[in-house]
Amino acid sequence: MSTKMSMAKALNSGLRRSMEGNEKVLMMGEDVGRLGGVFRVTDGLQKDFGEGRVLDTPLAESGIVGTAVGLTYRGFRPVVEIQFDGFVYPAYDQIVSQVARLHFRSLGAVKMPIVIRIPFGGGIGAVEHHSDSPEAQFALTAGLKVVSCSNPNDAYWMIQQAIDSDDPVVFMEPKRRYWENGEVDLESAPDSLWSSRVVRPGRDATLITYGPMVTTCLQSAEAALADGLDLEVIDLRTLSPLELAPVYESVRRTGHAVVVHEAQRTLGLGAEIAARITEECFYHLEAPVQRVTGYDMPYPPSRVEDEFLPGLDRIIDAVERAREIGAN
C-alpha cells in the first residue's frame, strides 16, 4: 500500500507508528505538544498519546537533551526535537560529552537510544540561526550516528529505524523539503538505515549528496542532459557511519566525483568523502574530487542565500570543470 504525502506528514506518520509500537517512545521539545511543532511534524501526537508521551518542555536545549539522557536510564526512548539547527549548540555539551559517550564509558552497560531531530539547512528565507547545517559537527563525534532523509518515503522509514536503534541518532531533516510530496510505501522499509543509495543512474560523473541537496542534484542532472551530460546521483542517507560502497562503485565507472552540500566547505562532509574516494578510487579518478558547498562564512542574510547555497549552475559547472581536467 502506498500513499502520497509530504515529508512533514511522512515523519509525523512514522513517529506515530513508533509510538504505537513501543510505549517507551516519547516526544520531547519546544512546542512539540499542543502546537504540534513549529513545522507541525508532531502534529496531533499529544492529542492522541497524551502529555505523558509528548512533552512540551521548558525552553532549554541542554535541558531537553540532558533530561532525555536521564529518561533512558528508565528504559525510555526519547525522540527530542531541536526546533531549529541553530538552536542545537546549547545542547552541544550534553550531546557530545554525555549522549555520545555513555555507552563507551560504561563498556556497553548504558544504552542511549535517543533520537535528536534537527530541522536543518537553508532556502526558506529565514532569519539568522534558522538555516544552519551543523551535521559535520555531529558526524565527527565518535559515538553518535547521523542520518538525513531526502524524500517522504525515506523520512517515514528512517525515523522509525532511528527510533529502533539502540545508538543515539542525530536525525537531520531538510526543512525546505518538508512540504514536497512523494509516494510513501506503508508496507515495507526500502533499505537499512545505514545504507546509501543511487537515486539516478548516469555515466559521466557522480554527484554525491544528502538531505535537501538530493532534489537539487536530481534537478541538476535533468538540466545537464541539455549539455549532453548523464549524471549519476547518490543519496548518502547515512552521514555517520558513511556507507560509501555505492560511491566507490560509481566513481570507478564515471571517473568524476562531485560532493554537494549546503554546509560550509572547510572540514565539511565533502572533505571526508573526498579523502575516502581518493583512498579507494585513486587510479580511477580522472580529476580531483570537486566540492560544491556553502561558502566559509556564517549563514548569510536570506536575500543572498541563493548565492550561498549550491544551485544547478554551480553543480553543473563543477561537473564540467572536472571533465575538462579529465580531458587534458
Add this chain to the structure above:
Amino acid sequence: MSAPVSSSASPNSDPLVQLLTPDGQRVTDPVYSFAGDTAAIASLYRDLVLARRVDTEAFALQRHGELGLWPPALGQEAAQIGSARALRAQDFAFPTYRDHGVAYCRGVDPVQLLPVFRGTELGGWDPADHNIALPQIIIGAQTLHATGYAMGLVLEGAVGTGDADRDAAAIAYFGDGATSQGDVNEALDWAAVYRAPVVFLCENNQYAISVPLERQTIIPIARRADGFGMPGVRVDGNDVLAVHAVTSAALQRARDGEGPMLIEAVTYRMGAHTTSDDPTRYRDGAEVEAWKAKDPLDRVRALLVSEGYGDDFFAELEAEAEALGIRLREQCAALPEPDLADLFDHVHAETTVESREQQAEYVAWRDSFEGSTA
C-alpha cells in the same frame, strides 16, 4: 572588575540545620530530627570511617604512582554518607567524581572507584547494578540526568502511590561551583516545572578548585530554591545526623509526589581539589584549621563515647578499615589493563563497518611488531 558584593546578604548568612555540634552534643531542630537509635549512629560512623579510609588509601595510591589522579573527599564524608544512607534501594543517585562515599553507600565495591583514576576504565560499574550512575566529570551535567530520571519515575507512576517499596526518587550531587552552570539552573527549573521527584544535594565545600564561594553566588545557595519554586534547606554538611535527617525528609517528600528540593550541605574540602592541586596558593592555613575543629567524624565519635561505646568498638572498626585499605592496595595493582582493540566494541551498541575496519587496522599494526603478545 572588582569582586561582586552585596550589602544585604552573603553566601554564608543563613543559619544551618544542625543536630550534632562539633563537640559531639546532640541538639534539636524545630523541623528535622534523626530517627535512628544509637546503633544507627554507630552504623553511620562505621561508614564515615570506612569512606575516609577509602579516600586516604586512594590518595596514598596516587602518591605511590598507582593512580594518575585522585580527588579527595576528605572533610565531606558526612555530607556524602548522611545523604546516601537516606536512599532506598529503588532510589537512584547521580554523583560527581568526588562522591566516593556515595558510591560506597550504594554498594559499589570501593575498588571499582579506582579504574577511572588509574586510567584503566572510564566508568567502573554497571549503574543498574547499584542504582547509581557513573561519576560525572562535566560540572553539573548530571543534574539534568537526575531530573530526567525523576521525570521517568513520574511517567511510570512510581511516585506517590504510598507503596514504600515502589515509590522512588533521584538524587543529584553537585558542588558550589556547579551552581553557576546553566545545566544546574535548567535542572532546578525543569524539576520544579515537572514536579519531579529529585533531591538536589549541593555539597558546598567552599571552593571550585581555587575560586571561592563568593565568586559563584552572593546569597546562600539554598535561597536560590525559592526562585525555582521549591524548598531550600541549609544544613551543616559536617553533621551526619542533620544531613541524614534533612535528606530523608526531602527524599520522602519527593517519593510522595510533592516535588523536588534543594539541600545545601555546608562543608569544607579539607584536601586539595585533586592530587594535582596546591591549595596553599589560594587559602590560608588558619581557615583550614578552623574547619578541622568541625570534623565530621570526630563529633560522632565523641557522641558514641558519651553513649558508652568503648575502645573495643573503635579498635574493631579501625581493624576493618585497615583491612579495607590493604584490599584496596592489592586489588588496585591487580586491576586489568584496558585493551584498545576491545574498546572499539563499545563505541556503539551496534558496531559499524568503519569501526570494525579501524579495529582491524589497529590490531594488524600492533601485531606487526616482533614479540607482540596478541
